[in-house]
Amino acid sequence: MTIPYRAGICRASMADLPALDRIEQASFDGDCVSRRSFRHFLTRGQALILVDRAHDGALRGYIALLFRARTSVARVYTIATDAAYRGMGVAAALVTAAEAEALARGCTRLRLEIRPDNQASQALFHACGYRVFGSYADYYEDGADALRLEKPLLT
Template structure:
């Protein structure tokens, strides 16, 4: 199933087991800490409480990924992780992944999507704010494995 892309060139779909090597490689290339392991990706691909999405220019050109978590009985979804290849940044990949994450949350009858972002990740913060996310509460001190702080953002979904 292809979800609505931000641009015609970027397609977002549910990740498959055959994407596992690409997911792990992107995770390792993107994050120095707080990496999702191969075993965790494998578990989330089969989980009813998670949805792993991949963005590509075509079936072979892997550009990025996002992971959304759902809690039973909750109408709030969590954008747990989002990553794109460095050469794909600024080309609509992040927007396409976030829009697909929002669509997935709506399909699961969630009314809100929440996320955390490093306080020093200015490009991600600009993207989230441009897409209508609002900062909530105080800074989450030492939220990340490396001791970095996080902002919490949320968006009400219609």
């Protein structure tokens, strides 16, 4: 099935690995997705990375989704926008594209974890229709808890 993405959004390829790694490292103080994990996600069927490119080809942002067999719940594993392109709707467009991909794969819910002190990400996902439904204690490397958010994709 071909998903009609917003211009600039497409599936990531191995050529995107250096930019994915650079933006991820610059965007998170801890709990970064490793280059090795990105490489793994780019080659396995249960993961999908979408990227948003500027006209000059620069990678503006990405979202990584994980799918599991025998469950209709997909998971946002990481999302980040290059600092130079924040506040321009890049992440919101990536979330919309990811939701379409999840639906196309038969998933009816999308979930993710967010740090309670990550105001920007909470605002993004609340604006996109996600709601807190629980938490994990001592989830992150530094011992911080995680908020669990979910959105039903069929409304």
